[in-house]
Amino acid sequence: MKVFTARDLTQSHILDLKNKGLSIGLVPTMGALHQGHLALVKQAKQHNDIVIVSIFVNPTQFNNSSDLEKYPRTLEDDLKKLQSVNCDLVFTPTTEEMYDANEKAEIFDFDGLDKEMEGKFRDNHFNGVGTIVKKLFNITTPTNAYFGEKDFQQLQIIKKLVEITQQPVNIIGCTIHREADGLAMSxxxxxxxxxxxxxxxxxxxxxxxxxxxxxxxxxxxxxxxxxxxxxxxxxxxxxxxxxxxxxxxxxxxxxxxxxxxxxxxxxxxxxxxxxxxxxxxxxxx
Structure with missing residues (x-):
């Protein structure tokens, strides 16, 4: 399993893989991985030659700076878990690698999908999500990308993002994984x-x-x-x-x-x- 932190090295490596005719599956995450994330990786492994997991706690999708600071960061443990499910490549950039100084979230027209439910309580959240996912797609150029249905509104918005940006990636929604007592894994x-x-x-x-x-x-x-x-x-x-x-x-x-x-x-x-x-x-x- 290869681990990259730099965008250019990641892009170069993926380009070599695609030039060999290999398909790429992407699982975008913010780390603190659990069995739900690993299930996405396993599903991606079934459909693609190479599976990439991104780990990046994206600041532009947090409305609360305290929530951003407290978000769990467990990279060493995450890498062990990804190794156990035969992930091929992990992209773990810094904030500086993904955003220029003072860069704000891009504004998207999601045709009202972002105004319902979560959008009513988390202003500009989905513009932050759209911004980072667009960047990740541009860097990794995946054939398929996998998102859990726990964030169903986000899943619909990512599909709209692909329609807006015309990025050639197939979005696949995956079943919610739950603890034995029913709590959705998070x-x-x-x-x-x-x-x-x-x-x-x-x-x-x-x-x-x-x-x-x-x-x-x-x-x-x-x-x-x-x-x-x-x-x-x-x-x-x-x-x-x-x-x-x-x-x-x-x-x-x-x-x-x-x-x-x-x-x-x-x-x-x-x-x-x-x-x-x-x-x-x-x-x-």
């Missing part, structure tokens, strides 16, 4: 206190109940159910729960056989913000 989970870690599975429990309720209820009734459940929970604070259409992320007014919907949630466990989502649409078939 690098932020390591920052949960013991008490909040014990409470956090309530998020997925509530989502699964919402999924069942969608059989016989309207989206607004499902949203009220989730809100009421969290209002009665002493240890978790609901930021939002929204039933939205998958394609445009607009709030759903009804369940339909022709429109796929998901339930999207964000909640605080102490200072740690957790997100999750669940498919609802198959229940209306």
């Amino acid at each position: 690098s932020r989970n390591t920052r949960l206190s013991k008490e909040h870690r014990e409470s956090a599975p309530f998020i997925y429990e509530t989502l699964t109940q919402a999924k069942k309720l969608a059989n016989t209820s309207t989206p607004s009734e499902v949203e009220k159910y989730v809100s009421d459940k969290f209002n009665n929970h002493h240890n978790l604070v609901l930021e939002y729960f929204s039933v939205a259409n998958e394609n445009d992320l607009k709030t759903a007014t009804s369940f339909s056989n022709t429109q796929k919907q998901r339930g999207f949630i964000a909640a605080f466990a102490g200072e740690i913000r957790l997100i999750d989502n669940i498919a609802l649409y198959e229940l209306s078939n």
Whole structure:
């Protein structure tokens, strides 16, 4: 497994690989890797000749400087985990390598995808995501790129980014990986206190109940159910729960056989913000 920190060396090495006719799979990450990340790498290994993992904590997508500072950085452990799943190349640049001095996030027109849910609470977040992903695509020129469905809104926005920039990469969404108790795997989970870690599975429990309720209820009734459940929970604070259409992320007014919907949630466990989502649409078939 090769590890690069410089953009030019990474580009040169990848160009040599592509000149040999090899396909490239990219898994972009911010490190603090868990089994969900490794599952993306394994899936990429099945589809591509060479798999690259990028590890970069991207400053332009953080709204809170304290959150950026506290984001877990575990590079040595990350590299061991990637070695164990036969990753071919790791790109771990510094901030200075990726951004010029005083460089800001590029502004994109995501056709409103960035204004829903997360966009209402994290101003300019998706412009930061789009900026770094565009840079990573330009450096690594992947055939395929892999993103987890836990960040489903981000996944849709990355697909829109590729459409906007006309970058020749296929975006592949991968199933959410969960702990045994249902909590969606996240690098932020390591920052949960013991008490909040014990409470956090309530998020997925509530989502699964919402999924069942969608059989016989309207989206607004499902949203009220989730809100009421969290209002009665002493240890978790609901930021939002929204039933939205998958394609445009607009709030759903009804369940339909022709429109796929998901339930999207964000909640605080102490200072740690957790997100999750669940498919609802198959229940209306």
